[in-house]
Amino acid sequence: MHDDELSGWSTAAFFTDELPRLEELAASDDGFVVEVMVHPDAPADLDYRVGVVVDVSVEVTPTGGHDWFDLGVVVQVDGRSIPFQTVFTALAQGRDKVLLPDGLRFTLDRRFDRLREILDEAGALGDTLKPSVPVSRYQVDLFDELDRLGLVDAQSAAWRTALGALAGGAKPEPVDVPAGVDAELRPYQREGFAWLAFLAEHDLGGVLADDMGLGKTLQTLAAVQRQRDRGAGPPVLVVAPTSVVGNWVAEARRFTPGLTVVAVSETTKKRRAKLAEVVDGADVVVTSYALFRLDADEYQALDWSMLVLDEAQFVKNRQSVAYRCARTLRAPVKLALTGTPLENNLMELWAILSITSPGLFPDPRRFADYYAGPIEREGHQSRLDLLRRRVAPFLLRRTKEDVAKELPARQELVTEVTLNPRHRRVYDQYLQRERKNVLGLVDELDSNRFKVFRSLSVLRQASLDVSLVDEKQADVPSSKLDVLFEMLDDVLAEGHNVLVFSQFTRFLRRVRDRLDEAGTGYAYLDGRTRKRAEAIERFTSGEVPLFLVSLKAGGFGLNLTAADYCILLDPWWNPAAEAQAVDRAHRIGQTRQVMVYRLVATDTIEDKVMALKAAKSRLFASVLDGGTSAASGITADDVRALLS
Template identity: 40%
Template sequence: MKVSTTQPFQIVYSLFEHEYLGYLFESYVVQLNAKGQLTLQHQNVSAKNAAEFADGLDARDFELIALTDQIQQDAVIKEFWPKKIATADFFLKIYDPEKGDKGLQERIAAYVQGRMGQLLDGLQGKLVFIMGKDGEPTWHEIKVAPEPASVLFHFRRNPDNTHYFPTIQYRGQKLDFTGCGAVMVCCQPAWMLLNDVLHNFRNDVDGKKLQPFLNKKFIVIPRQVEDSYYQRFVAPLVESFDVHARGFDIRSERYQARPHLIFSDIPSSTVTYETEAATSSRRTATTEASSDHIHFDLAFRYGTHMVRNHDKRVSVQLEKTTDSYVFHRLIRNLEDEQEFIRALQDRALEVRNGRAVLEKATAFKWLHSHAEELAQMGFTVQQGSTSGKDYFIGQVTVTVGITETNDWFDVHGTVRFGEYEIPFAKLRPYILQKRHEFKLPNGQIAIIPEEWFTQYLELFAFSEDHHNSLTLRKHHVALVSDLQNGNLATVTMSRKLERLRGFETVEDQPLPAGFNGELRPYQKAGYNWLHFVQDYHFGGCLADDMGLGKTVQTLAMLMDRKESGAAAGAASLLVMPTSLVYNWLGEAQKFTPGLRILTYTGTYRDKNVEQFADYDVILTSYGIVRLDAELLKSYKFDYVILDESQAIKNPGSTTSQAVRGLVSRHRLILTGTPVENSTMDLWSQMSFINPGLLGSQTFFRKEFLKPIEKDKDEVKMRRLHALIKPFILRRHKAQVATELPEKIEHLSYCRMTDEQQQCYEETKSYYRNKILQSIEEHGTASTQFMLLQGLTKLRQIANHPRMADETYEAESGKLREVVRMIRSVVSEGHKVLVFSQFVKHLDLVRHSLDEKQIEYAYLDGNTRERHKEVARFQETEELRVFLISLKAGGVGLNLTAADYVFILDPWWNPAVEAQAVDRAHRIGQEKTVFTYKFITKGTVEEKILALQNRKIQLVSDLISTDEAIIKSLTKEDIEELLG
């Protein structure tokens, strides 16, 4: 029956009982008659139609209507059963007496009761009725009591049992409710309907505590269950409500709060504390496994009673006497307790609900730092009885001394755990294996401070253990200095060794008389430095940029070894790529003709080390050392020098193992790129010149390689630099620019032909879809090969599609531009080096130059007698073009006749391109060198340039190559490249 909104109406709230959900309310609007009386004409009102009756509703009505909507059976089913189900089926299924879902019933009850509590709170001043059985919403009016009633719980302990019952008072009058037809309309919070009045209660009484007494005067608790009943039920009641007792005592007591901080490695819901009455029952360690965390529990002692931290101002402790019980009702000082909690928080222990958890190492560091201060503040800090181990929490200190001896550093020290003194060396396995727990002689477990695992890790990793004493090789002087500077060790070191920290001030050494020519100032400094590390019997790495004269500095040093007699009849071995042997021979003949040189190469070499006695320097290749390893290690050389030492970057390779087996007084490596693919390259080379400098391979991989390459850890990068700095001399070309001719670089952008564009887009689309799908399914790591394959194919098409498809007949925009510029350079009388990473690309250029009848020199990996091709280009005025594969011509070539360099297909690693430019831009070049880098517009080449700035940090720090960059590309980078 519809209610007219144009006539007077009244909103009412009607209480009814649902078979399964309990007591609920519905909201109605009821039409009023001319006298303002309620009529039988009514209509259900919900959030859907409430707006129609807005003139007769206030803001609270809208809130109450929304709540009544939420507790109707359809809304409840929708909330808890997302699938479609008939109403009857739902209730029969969930509330079946035998097979019903008890857990879901409890969740539904909590949901309904919560909203009923909000509804009842808001009904004050509203018209409230009990609904008639015929659904009439205004059948019987009831009221809401304007103020809450109070409950007093009674306990009468008799000789055989205890009687328990509640009484209710409202406005000073006792309300009889047992047997009076009272009902609990809501239990949490409690609302009782008694004599047509809805009552709620102070102190958040749970209605379930009143429910049994609606039809029963009292409950009998038998004597045999008295103990547990008093502890579990009566004590919480005494804590929160007014309780009247006969037969036992309830005593209210006040004491000063004394904080107790109890720690344990095993979390426990019930923490056992030692009270004054139980000091004899000390905790004994259990065999349970301990966790990796320490759990702190904060409690407060009031008198002889210990209470856990919670928000209740009253805490009850039950004491059983000879013939009765005493409930100690402790009145807590929550303000004082909060002060203690804040004191812990100020010291970085965040206590929530009486508990805090810290990682074990952090926890004991915290205890060591604050235990004394906490004691002064009144805290008692103790280990809980649930702890699996007996921990030491006293003072922990360490003293370390390092003393230089003739051949090494002696490391000695003492660790003090309270009264116990432990030799420092005994911590070695613990620090290296990251084991924090150290067992003391009394059986207690001491926790090694977390910072020691960082501060002393390298000391233990690089040292050698000799019967509980440690020694360090002298090339670890940087580590020793760091320990001294960090106040982590007391160091006794000779002044001579102190000088190694700053080789810039090393003593100037005269050049040998047999050296022809002059050294530039930075080359002379390098020559002095080689003497300096030699004097300390350290290995050295001369890592100057390409073209800065590593060869001539080394030859000058070897000449001095001969003239001074330091070599003492022992030859020095120079190992290099085969292609550089003749370069070294030529340089030696030019600058140090007094050195007797043996070229130990070729199939027909004399495999006899006795012949070395007649020479000063033996030139050989890595391949020969690999083949003659057993023979060569039988001879003790003065120096073993590796040129282009990145050849031993793989420590597990046969070549690396062969050169490590060589015996010499001194070791030296020469390289412009100490790191090509991985930071492990550096470990391999530094371990050759100074064994043990960077620890074992496993240690280096874990502590340096992974953090630097995977995590981009700048701290580890700086640490690695500090360790190797004394043994590497690296000068960049920019540092000695005033001694070199100016070099100018250009980017030459080329446009694709239409046919080339079509081919490129088709290929890009194919690989983009394939690669991005693979990334989604398998991640970037497993896509590296496909990505490299796709990028290589796109690079080839950007150069000339015929490199990827031999049937392609049209032209290439880049090739057309390259040939045009070659013709222009040649016509003006200049010489040009043309580099490509693809031999196929060079073949296309050759074909074009042949058609134009332009003469050229050519060099790739298959070229034999490459030095003759180099000499032909350098010495033949009319020969103006040199086509070179980047891989074959990247090292060991002097091509100063050229003053133009063309890079046809740039790629990730600028160091590789720089090596190509350095073929022309070397010492002896007197002309300005012009470099042109050809970039095909709108292709992956252009996008690589944009990405390079973000991706070559490792290149600039330790130098890298293309494969390393590919591994570091993110999904976003890949999408940008293939976009």
Template identity: 40%
Template sequence: MAEPLPALQREGWQIDVDRDFSFRLYEPEPDWLLQLQEGEGRDWFGVALDVDVEGERLPLLPLLVAFLQDPRAGWTPQKFAALDDHAPLLLRDESRDRWLRLPAGRLKPVLAVLRELFTATWLDAGGRLWLPRPQALMLDELLHLPQLRFDGDAPPGLLAGVAEVAPPQGLNAQLRGYQQQGLNWLQFLRTHGFGGVLADDMGLGKTLQTLAHILLEKESGRMDRPCLVVAPTSLMFNWRREARRYAPALRVLVLQGQDRRLRHHEIRDHDLVLTTYPLLARDHEALARHEYHLLILDEAQHIKNSRSQAAQKVSQLKARHRLCLSGTPMENHLGEFWSLMNFLMPGYLGSEAEFRQRYRKPIEQQGDQDAREQLLRRIRPFLLRRTKAEVATELPPRTDLIRSVALEGAQRELYETLRLSMDQRLREEIAARGLARSHIVVLDALLKLRQVCCDPRLLKLEEAARVSESAKLQLLMDLLPEMLEEGRRILLFSQFTSMLELIEERLQQEGMRYLKLTGESRDREALVERFQRGDVPLFLISLKAGGTGLNLTAADTVIHYDPWWNPAVEQQATDRAHRIGQDKPVFVYKLLTEGTVEQKIAEMQEQKRALADALLAESGSIAGWSEDELRALFAPA
């Protein structure tokens, strides 16, 4: 019916089809009609795709959706890719016992979009597909297909892209080009009721772009409710200071400290309300009494675990618009990014189980590029990511250096003894309980080995107490005097506050001046100002307390005393110095012990970085961790 009969007709044969012959094969007219319709309340968008068959208009979407959902079709990405552009694809219209001959070349781009939407489709009786408004953005590709005619009463402005907006008049800053683009994007999200993740590199001014957005909302008269910012405790003074500096017209309320409950009644009288993640649970009842114009999560990776109290509490707050700020929206795996998107637009990426099955497992474990491209298309409109290399070309160069040292004597013997015992324990645990249920043992083993590498005194074991030497601490003390003599201004990071105390002892013995910032520090702002003024050239900082939210551009040298497998954490710390406002070349030193777990962690960091790059930069490959890779950490050098 598709090929031999038409060929005979072209040769002059007359073809008669008996009326009782039930099989019919038709070819639609060349132009297909795409219609868009905005639903009531603007939360839904209706889509219809019709074809003309012998003068009759036929809705095509029900046929395509039924085909994609038919288990007998066994539709796979491989079969999809193998479609020949010159071969027909047959779809059956069950109600009329007809078949359509649809060219694969035309069908492919339509199926490419539907294949990502059909698990969450709503078809009405007329064959119209109703999509939640954010998913309508995925139809942008269809609008530009030459074989589709656009019709309907809904303007295509939704899909037209991001428009230029004028910055607010009261902003005390000149926005850089990429920051203006960020403001345009934030306004685009607000216009269409979308949530989004502003994922610029640390130091590119996410706070400034957000303040400009809030101030523009206030000046336009749209902001008749307060905006709520939830941030780490360490960022409270930074938000307060930046608001005072860049947007003095905003009335700011900081809910922090013992007397904060006395000010809960003032929330409605302010434009910008600041609170912290730790206070969410304690103050949730008071915060939930109000509705907000904009709900902003700074360092939004704090809700990367969707089951955490912070994620659940903040999701219960009511706001017109939601926004996440994070230079590291995904630190370990794709499930963390799902948690952020689920806060912003619940259900957009499906349930956590659906997301795991459809995206996370194929991408992380199988390296499925097709699934990766699908995910990128879905999140691209709602994720804005710029790196310093791309937009901050005026930044001075950054030089990354590794300084390694070998463990010797008693410290090496302690490390090997511990490694062997931990390796055996790990094998037994995995054999008995499986890898998924052995995380506590794995983390404990890694912690002990890392502590030995830093300084045996960190390890609370009797045999460790007898080891007095620390090769890495000695390496540090060899480097610091020369650096300080050269006039370097140094940030020294460690994840272990107890390690900072040991370093502090040596600095005091050598008569070196320093500042120290940990979770116990009271006046963070005063410490930062002293360093920025040049009062003291060395700043000891715990990674947890000072890895984010600090502007320390007076520094030109960053030292990471102890590495961890997540490169995003180290990157955030480095960006305390290498950020907008820095006018000196920055040197970043990573101290490693040779032939140890530290060296292997450094190698594995590159794989971890590839996972984040694949999502944020749309490049690189994605691979999941295996049991063999984990065991390699405990193997001999």
């Protein structure tokens, strides 16, 4: 005698598949008996059977909110509606079989496999009790996939109206440049303007991520002009770095002279008038990130038709006050302009998109788990491909190589600097000391990040000039300074105009002191320079052939096409910072080949930085330019490599 106990799906399968055969056998064999006993607690309507026709569809209904819809999955088996929670529970648990209490069983086929993935990405499977899943109209690619699965053939008219124009991923139709724009837009600028105009017309936001120097300001001003031509309404608010506010005002007066532009350059405490009085009658209001943050309450209290975030990497940190101010500002359209929407990791891209397209990836933790982690740590190609598709309707990027083919070539070279014996000896002493300080901390990198980065900064400075670490070492000659001045002697003698960049203003001032000793004319710009415009004019007018610029002060807002040589004194693991610097010279308007020299001290931390920077560049290219994936973020292993 053998006893077997069955339950759930196995019981149902036995009753529908095996029991009829046993009963047939019993009918033909008098010695074989089949007894079926029903448990007293069994449902009265229990009837084990197999569902034959399984239909699934998705209903899309507006929630009443501007940006959100309810996505409801409707399943019918042999014409009978199946409870939403039952199917979602199975999907959430990774099951492909469903057994109902009354005995009906059916299988979830391949359509449900893809539906499971889509709903998992949308964050829907975490709660199986809700009758529907909220989705944003920014998640247009998600709707597209449901459509391709044949699940949304009978979509609501509201969805078609709100999303139909973007659903196919086609470029917006060309739009006439407004008569009020006093400029001839290049073909790619016309496309960018049409894209921005389309977003504004549909109350959507996005990121214009063109390379530096391709005219993002002009494209945006054209879109603003078109919006103002369609009806006044509240003004447009432009938030930019302090050094760029004046440039926005000048560009607006040049390209859109019919717009009334007001620059806010003081805090509420310093000016007598309230912000509402200052901006009254303006079409465009331009302010800095600092003032936007300090006077947040005043900006929040006013209505705006559009928010434009120039150099939007300023809001890449979702913990910052500037980010919160931009995220909560009341404006139906929010645009971000930046050539570097991600510099270090994918959460920076999430932060910017959460401002411009807030429903695209609503939850930062889910984005980190589903996209950032797998892509950065594992190079997960399918997640990378999916991320590109999701952001494509709301992020437009063109490179200079693609659209500005008339630009002269840019040649980039690495000049290796061998430390002189005294410099080498002191550097090695610092290296041994910092290794001891740091290597015990890297396993807990997050909690010791400040101490670790301080040690790395010490070694970077020592690679340049050991006196930056200890003034008592001032008599140790800087190998990098010696090589720089050998280069400058040749380059300046040949009549070239040169930009010299450094992350460290103290080292830049050492260059300045040595130029003073030699009697060589130059212009100088760092974060403390008061007469910024005068310094720029000295160089661009040709008064001096040499411009010393700190990366932080000169990484954006400058048009320095007068230069045809760029010298980067110290490499950094963030390639975006260097790219921003070089693009001061290599941009629209440049007619000469641009030579870029990176001075790298051999057998120092700078060698390691160059390798780490290459990984950062691959991450940027993988997400924005269609390259292959690479890891990102500075990890404990990275720190060990930098100190090896």
